[in-house]
Amino acid sequence: MDQVQPKPTTGSQVPLLKVDNLSRSFVTHSRFFRKVSKTAFHPLSFTLDRGQTLAIMGDSGSGKSTLAKVLAGVMPPTQGNIYIDGEKIEPGDDKKRCQLLRMIFQDPNTSLNPRSNIGKILEMPLSLNTNLDAAQRHELVLDTLRMVGLLPDHYHFYPQMISTGQKQRVALARALILSPNIIVADEAISNLDISVRSQIINLLLSLQTRLGLSYVLVANDLGVVRHISDHLILLHDGHVVEAGPTKKVLSNPQSEQGLRLLQNYHNEYRWRPNEK
Numbered sequence: 001m002d003q004v005q006p007k008p009t010t011g012s013q014v015p016l017l018k019v020d021n022l023s024r025s026f027v028t029h030s031r032f033f034r035k036v037s038k039t040a041f042h043p044l045s046f047t048l049d050r051g052q053t054l055a056i057m058g059d060s061g062s063g064k065s066t067l068a069k070v071l072a073g074v075m076p077p078t079q080g081n082i083y084i085d086g087e088k089i090e091p092g093d094d095k096k097r098c099q100l101l102r103m104i105f106q107d108p109n110t111s112l113n114p115r116s117n118i119g120k121i122l123e124m125p126l127s128l129n130t131n132l133d134a135a136q137r138h139e140l141v142l143d144t145l146r147m148v149g150l151l152p153d154h155y156h157f158y159p160q161m162i163s164t165g166q167k168q169r170v171a172l173a174r175a176l177i178l179s180p181n182i183i184v185a186d187e188a189i190s191n192l193d194i195s196v197r198s199q200i201i202n203l204l205l206s207l208q209t210r211l212g213l214s215y216v217l218v219a220n221d222l223g224v225v226r227h228i229s230d231h232l233i234l235l236h237d238g239h240v241v242e243a244g245p246t247k248k249v250l251s252n253p254q255s256e257q258g259l260r261l262l263q264n265y266h267n268e269y270r271w272r273p274n275e276k
């Protein structure tokens with residue numbers, strides 16, 4: 001089993017997120033009546049505390065997105081368990097999961113329904129998961145728009161009327177509106193241009209300070225990871241090859257694959273915190 005070093009917890013003994021022996025395989029096809037399966041990521045375990053950020057990096061096809069999707073309940077694990085605040089989250093229990101953990105997808109240009117205005121997009125999770133009446137939902141949507149740096153007027157806009165950066169703010173607002181403890185983001189920052197990326201990173205950091213959020217970020221930019229993550233997991237071919245505090249992993253990788261991966265990322269290094 002790939003085991004990430006457990007981190008000391010702050011205050012409570014129970015980590016906010018505990019991932020225990022989690023793995024995911026896919027049956028790709030049957031050959032001569034025998035199933036052929038592909039393991040996206042092999043059994044792995046880690047914990048994450050409140051207010052902390054875990055980055056997941058790895059080469060293409062290493063299992064990053066599948067891990068993010070399994071955490072967010074988009075697909076069930078093949079084995080293993082996820083605990084939030086000590087409570088086991090069952091694969092089908094979407095209602096409980098989405099009040100504790102929400103996901104932001106890679107491309108805000110495709111993740112928002114172009115036929116709904118932003119107000120309706122943000123009200124949807126409230127209608128599905130809370131007993132708030134229409135006036136209360138409206139108020140909460142306006143508060144959440146402000147929280148992510150948008151205006152009350154944006155309620156009436158459609159996704160195609162706003163910029164990619166503003167769309168990512170809407171996606172963040174949709175993730176925040178049920179007040180989750182954890183946000184999982186699958187390369188939600190990588191595709192934004194540098195100035196917008198800086199704004200979204202600053203927004204994520206300020207929301208983390210203000211709300212005590214924890215983030216699990218699939219990332220492909222070493223500058224971003226160094227700046228915002230406390231812990232780092234490097235995946236290679238579905239296996240954890242490095243795991244631990246970000247500074248330690250970046251300065252002293254223990255495996256050949258980890259070193260090679262980081263060297264590749266160094267070559268692609270794009271972002272520095274003071275870039276505006």
Ligand SMILES: Nc1ncnc2c1ncn2[C@@H]1O[C@H](COP(=O)(O)OP(=O)(O)OP(=O)(O)O)[C@@H](O)[C@H]1O
Binds near residue numbers: 028040061064066067
């Ligand atoms: N629905 C699926 N059916 C079959 N195989 C899949 C499926 N989803 C992912 N895989 C396989 O699982 C492995 C991990 O895929 P995944 O998308 O999680 O990798 P990744 O690290 O996110 O890659 P990238 O950085 O290119 O997005 C790959 O070999 C992929 O082909």
